[in-house]
Amino acid sequence: MSNGDNDFVLSIRGVNKTFGGLQALSDINLNIEKGKVHAIIGPNGAGKSTLLNTCIGLLTPDSGSITFGGKDLTKSMTPHAINQAGISRVFQTPQIFPELSILQNVMIPAFAKRDGAFSFNPLKALREEEGILNEATTLLDDLGMGEGAHHHAGNLSRGNKRRLELAMCLIQHPKLLLLDEPTAGMARHDTNRTIELLKKIKESGMTKVIIEHDMHVVFSLADRISVLAQGAIIAEGTPDEIKGHPKVREAYLGSAEI
Amino acid sequence: MEALLLQVLNGLDKGGAYALIALGLTLVFGTLGVVNFAHGALFMLGAFVAVSVQNVLTISKKVKDESITFFDAYKETPYLEIWWGDFGSLIIDFSVPIAILVAIPVMLLIGLAMERGLVRHFYKREHADQILVTFGLAIVLQEIVKANFGANPIPISAPDAVAGSVDIGSMFGLTGVVYPWWRILYLCFSLAVIAGVFAFLHMTTFGMVVRAGMHDRETVGLLGIDIQRRFTIVFGLAAVVAGLAGVMYTPILPPDYHMGMDFLVLSFVVVVVGGMGSLPGAVAAGFLLGILQSFFSMNEVKQYLPGIDQIIIYLVAVIILLVRPRGLMGKD
Amino acid sequence: MHQIITPSSRGKDLSILLIFIAVVLTAPLWGSLIGAGYPDLLQKFAIFGLFAIGYNLLFGLTGYLSFGHAAFLGVGSYVTVWSFKLLSMNVIPAVMFAVVFSGIFALVIGFLSLRRSGIYFSILTLAFAQMSYNLAYSVLTPITNGETGLRVLRDDPRVIDNALGVTLEGSPLGDLFGITLTGYAGFYFCAAMLILGFWLSLKIFRSPFGMKLVAIKSNQTRMEYTGFNPRPYLLSAFVISGMYAGLAGSLMAITDPLAGAERMQWTASGEVVLMTILGGLGTLFGPILGAATIKYFENIFSAINLQVLENTFAFMPEWLGGIMVTITRPFVGEGWHLTLGVLFMLIIIFMPGGLIEGFRRLSRLFGGKKAASETPAAESEGGVK
Numbered sequence: 001m002s003n004g005d006n007d008f009v010l011s012i013r014g015v016n017k018t019f020g021g022l023q024a025l026s027d028i029n030l031n032i033e034k035g036k037v038h039a040i041i042g043p044n045g046a047g048k049s050t051l052l053n054t055c056i057g058l059l060t061p062d063s064g065s066i067t068f069g070g071k072d073l074t075k076s077m078t079p080h081a082i083n084q085a086g087i088s089r090v091f092q093t094p095q096i097f098p099e100l101s102i103l104q105n106v107m108i109p110a111f112a113k114r115d116g117a118f119s120f121n122p123l124k125a126l127r128e129e130e131g132i133l134n135e136a137t138t139l140l141d142d143l144g145m146g147e148g149a150h151h152h153a154g155n156l157s158r159g160n161k162r163r164l165e166l167a168m169c170l171i172q173h174p175k176l177l178l179l180d181e182p183t184a185g186m187a188r189h190d191t192n193r194t195i196e197l198l199k200k201i202k203e204s205g206m207t208k209v210i211i212e213h214d215m216h217v218v219f220s221l222a223d224r225i226s227v228l229a230q231g232a233i234i235a236e237g238t239p240d241e242i243k244g245h246p247k248v249r250e251a252y253l254g255s256a257e258i
Numbered sequence: 259m260e261a262l263l264l265q266v267l268n269g270l271d272k273g274g275a276y277a278l279i280a281l282g283l284t285l286v287f288g289t290l291g292v293v294n295f296a297h298g299a300l301f302m303l304g305a306f307v308a309v310s311v312q313n314v315l316t317i318s319k320k321v322k323d324e325s326i327t328f329f330d331a332y333k334e335t336p337y338l339e340i341w342w343g344d345f346g347s348l349i350i351d352f353s354v355p356i357a358i359l360v361a362i363p364v365m366l367l368i369g370l371a372m373e374r375g376l377v378r379h380f381y382k383r384e385h386a387d388q389i390l391v392t393f394g395l396a397i398v399l400q401e402i403v404k405a406n407f408g409a410n411p412i413p414i415s416a417p418d419a420v421a422g423s424v425d426i427g428s429m430f431g432l433t434g435v436v437y438p439w440w441r442i443l444y445l446c447f448s449l450a451v452i453a454g455v456f457a458f459l460h461m462t463t464f465g466m467v468v469r470a471g472m473h474d475r476e477t478v479g480l481l482g483i484d485i486q487r488r489f490t491i492v493f494g495l496a497a498v499v500a501g502l503a504g505v506m507y508t509p510i511l512p513p514d515y516h517m518g519m520d521f522l523v524l525s526f527v528v529v530v531v532g533g534m535g536s537l538p539g540a541v542a543a544g545f546l547l548g549i550l551q552s553f554f555s556m557n558e559v560k561q562y563l564p565g566i567d568q569i570i571i572y573l574v575a576v577i578i579l580l581v582r583p584r585g586l587m588g589k590d
Numbered sequence: 591m592h593q594i595i596t597p598s599s600r601g602k603d604l605s606i607l608l609i610f611i612a613v614v615l616t617a618p619l620w621g622s623l624i625g626a627g628y629p630d631l632l633q634k635f636a637i638f639g640l641f642a643i644g645y646n647l648l649f650g651l652t653g654y655l656s657f658g659h660a661a662f663l664g665v666g667s668y669v670t671v672w673s674f675k676l677l678s679m680n681v682i683p684a685v686m687f688a689v690v691f692s693g694i695f696a697l698v699i700g701f702l703s704l705r706r707s708g709i710y711f712s713i714l715t716l717a718f719a720q721m722s723y724n725l726a727y728s729v730l731t732p733i734t735n736g737e738t739g740l741r742v743l744r745d746d747p748r749v750i751d752n753a754l755g756v757t758l759e760g761s762p763l764g765d766l767f768g769i770t771l772t773g774y775a776g777f778y779f780c781a782a783m784l785i786l787g788f789w790l791s792l793k794i795f796r797s798p799f800g801m802k803l804v805a806i807k808s809n810q811t812r813m814e815y816t817g818f819n820p821r822p823y824l825l826s827a828f829v830i831s832g833m834y835a836g837l838a839g840s841l842m843a844i845t846d847p848l849a850g851a852e853r854m855q856w857t858a859s860g861e862v863v864l865m866t867i868l869g870g871l872g873t874l875f876g877p878i879l880g881a882a883t884i885k886y887f888e889n890i891f892s893a894i895n896l897q898v899l900e901n902t903f904a905f906m907p908e909w910l911g912g913i914m915v916t917i918t919r920p921f922v923g924e925g926w927h928l929t930l931g932v933l934f935m936l937i938i939i940f941m942p943g944g945l946i947e948g949f950r951r952l953s954r955l956f957g958g959k960k961a962a963s964e965t966p967a968a969e970s971e972g973g974v975k
Contacts (some may be wrong), residue, residue, distance in 0.1 A: 056815060058815075061870050078812050078814070078819070079814040079815050080815075080816075080817050080819045083814075083815055083816060083817035084817045088816075089707040089815055091815075095809060095811060095812040096809065096812065097804075097805045097809050097812060097814070098808055098809070098917060099804060099806060099808040100801070100804060100805060104801055104805075107798075108801065108802065108805050108813075108816060108818075109816045109817065111798055111802065112817035112818050113817065116817075117817060117819040117822075118818070118819050118822040118823065119799075120799065120826055121797060121798060121799050122790075122793060122794045122797050122799040122800070122823075122826075122830075123793050123797065124797055124798065124799075125600075125793070125796045125797060126604075126801060127599065127600070127796070127797055127799060146902065159763055164649055168816065170815075172817070214817075224934055231709070
């Protein structure tokens with residue numbers, strides 16, 4: 001095993017988190033390899049979203065460290081600083097700007113990438129931002145959302161809101177993309193479209209962590225899989241290794257959902 | 259030492275008023291999730307219940323003044339005195355305690371009407387809309403009062419029996435701590451009301467459901483309990499508490515139409531300092547800020563820090579927010 | 591509900607600005623048609639229009655509801671009168687100092703208030719404004735002249751004026767290099783400021799900065815996880831809107847050289863909220879429309895007394911007229927604030943989109959297909975392609 005730190009984009013070491021008396025995460029150790037798609041699976045309430053939340057500054061772990069690009073994310077880093085460092089996230093319930101147009105939704109993160117956490121330019125007109133306008137338009141066209149990009153994002157279907165949020169993350173070219181159930185609640189053909197899209201991004205070499213219930217999605221995308229149950233990692237390996245893992249079968253049979 | 263004690267006492271009755279208003283604000287916010295900018299107006303309305311009661315009791319007619327003999331003089335004599343003589347005067351003298359009895363049903367009705375008629379329709383709207391509509395209501399209420407009672411403060415007197423002062427210091431072996439009876443009464447009254455509200459919330463099933471609802475509204479709703487109706491009653495309760503605080507405050511401060519807003523702003527600060535949603539926090543912060551305010555009104559302090567009495571409460575709020583944003587006893 | 595920030599075309603923006611300028615400069619003409627053709631009232635339209643435009647940049651774009659903007663209005667007025675007293679009756683330094691000082695004041699209050707959001711923010715701004723008001727009335731009397739209000743006196747130093755040998759003749763009035771700003775001169779000065787303020791507001795509406803402010807309103811959490819630090823954006827918006835308020839306060843003091851603490855009262859803060867909402871929160875023209883509407887009707891309603899009411903209802907049978915007078919009496923004259931409060935509630939309950947939204951609905955109703963397609967999002971089609 002080449003365990004040189006350089007290969008890892010994100011290193012989670014000994015992370016614990018309790019809510020009240022509940023151990024939500026116990027001694028999590030996880031390395032995310034550069035350029036790979038790492039899936040985290042597990043039954044409901046296993047702590048998957050909690051784990052992602054500790055990575056973006058939404059939650060602070062009780063102990064342990066999360067290292068990204070040489071920085072410890074648990075050391076009072078604000079959400080925007082973590083994003084500026086190169087982590088973008090797609091949420092379980094789509095987080096977009098419903099009052100802005102679809103195009104503007106995608107322009108906003110592009111501004112964040114270009115100008116940093118704060119820039120003051122009230123006299124510059126939006127139409128003069130040709131670079132960002134073109135970039136956003138191109139990306140939306142690529143995702144098949146170019147048509148009607150001037151409509152309110154709030155009116156989009158749930159599936160399209162997810163795709164929009166994905167676009168908002170992609171335009172930032174993050175070093176690490178966190179996806180929390182990108183296909184949950186989607187119709188079959190939407191799911192397939194999203195898988196195709198994610199495969200396409202995979203070729204770009206962007207590192208991704210993906211939480212997913214749909215095993216079809218997981219096995220068609222992931223390079224590596226970690227299985228989380230009751231706040232602990234019970235198995236880790238390649239998709240093939242995980243498929244045959246006895247502990248995984250046990251954990252999944254114990255819960256209602258697979 | 260004596261001067262300090264006096265200031266603490268001075269602060270306690272003001273603090274009592276803050277605590278009572280803040281308690282109602284917190285109750286309504288905790289249960290209904292609504293920031294009621296018209297809550298100060300309820301305090302003001304309570305005070306004007308006292309004014310109305312006094313006005314009604316002293317409806318009078320001109321009677322020839324027998325004590326003046328060398329010309330025909332007339333004086334206004336209340337009907338009550340004409341009918342019942344000394345007993346009538348006694349009733350007039352006790353107009354504030356009578357107003358308390360009147361205020362309870364009146365304020366309850368006003369509170370229920372307010373919740374049913376207006377606030378209820380704003381549960382699902384944004385906080386900004388809730389603030390704005392109750393703010394508009396506060397303006398309307400105070401303008402109505404102004405139109406009916408005029409813009410000037412209206413003096414109300416406490417019953418003669420408690421109009422004097424008492425030498426509190428002598429009880430503790432101190433001299434010179436003389437304090438008006440009514441203010442002591444006010445303090446006891448506010449403590450009693452606060453205790454009553456807490457007892458109600460902690461010892462009755464109704465109260466327990468309300469507290470559970472403050473904690474987690476959805477779950478309680480899922481239990482099949484009609485939380486809505488209870489919340490309506492909570493709103494009425496908060497209105498009564500604010501109204502009573504207003505009635506009792508009239509002998510201390512002659513009421514005028516804008517007293518509600520003045521107290522509301524301070525009570526908001528109290529709520530913020532205490533921790534939004536925390537009932538004990540609201541009460542504690544109310545008394546604390548009341549005492550601080552009167553302490554900083556002492557001439558000994560003011561001569562070093564002029565004007566400090568005007569802003570001390572806000573300063574404390576700023577410091578609290580910088581150091582401990584969730585307030586003294588806030589949860590989040 | 592509110593107009594989207596659009597990457598609109600240069601030509602369209604220019605025509606919006608030109609139409610606005612034309613409407614403002616011809617105000618004395620169209621004003622006289624509706625009985626508002628005199629400078630005192632038109633001036634008020636402009637001053638409160640500015641106040642509301644600035645307020646809209648905060649509340650309309652970011653959704654942060656401030657209840658303390660009257661404090662900045664007051665600071666602007668006081669600074670202006672002090673500039674008159676100490677430096678010169680010339681309005682240029684007065685306006686500049688007023689804007690700068692109210693900006694600094696807004697920076698401090700905004701920095702503290704913006705540590706919290708939502709209702710806490712509203713409460714904090716209200717508390718700060720009330721604190722300023724209390725201070726102006728009490729301990730700051732040497733600066734504010736307390737209840738009497740601060741006014742320009744004949745024997746004030748006026749260093750610059752004296753150095754230039756300019757002497758005060760008659761009553762002290764604002765002056766622009768020899769032009770005394772009374773009557774229509776005063777109005778046109780305010781109008782020029784209003785045009786400037788509107789131009790800046792238009793710029794902000796069309797800028798990435800403005801778009802980010804709306805994004806904060808739309809989903810602040812997303813903003814943070816997108817890599818933005820919302821607080822400096824909010825603070826900038828707060829300071830800018832505080833400076834608008836300071837400018838408005840300054841113009842009040844210029845057209846009537848007197849500054850009183852009542853200008854800082856919470857009712858004044860409430861009024862600007864109402865103006866903004868009445869016109870249309872978050873829209874370009876709404877705030878000015880709201881300000882003008884309220885000042886126009888205030889002018890009419892306050893002037894109505896019992897006599898006027900009785901004359902109005904004289905055509906009715908006496909008993910009916912009597913009832914009508916009794917009903918309407920509390921709402922007019924001194925009771926204008928009651929009308930305002932009722933209006934406030936009605937707007938928020940039934941028409942949260944304000945007049946602009948109302949017009950939009952009407953035009954959709956009567957304008958057929960063409961108007962129907964002019965929904966805000968579709969509106970942004972111009973320019974980008």
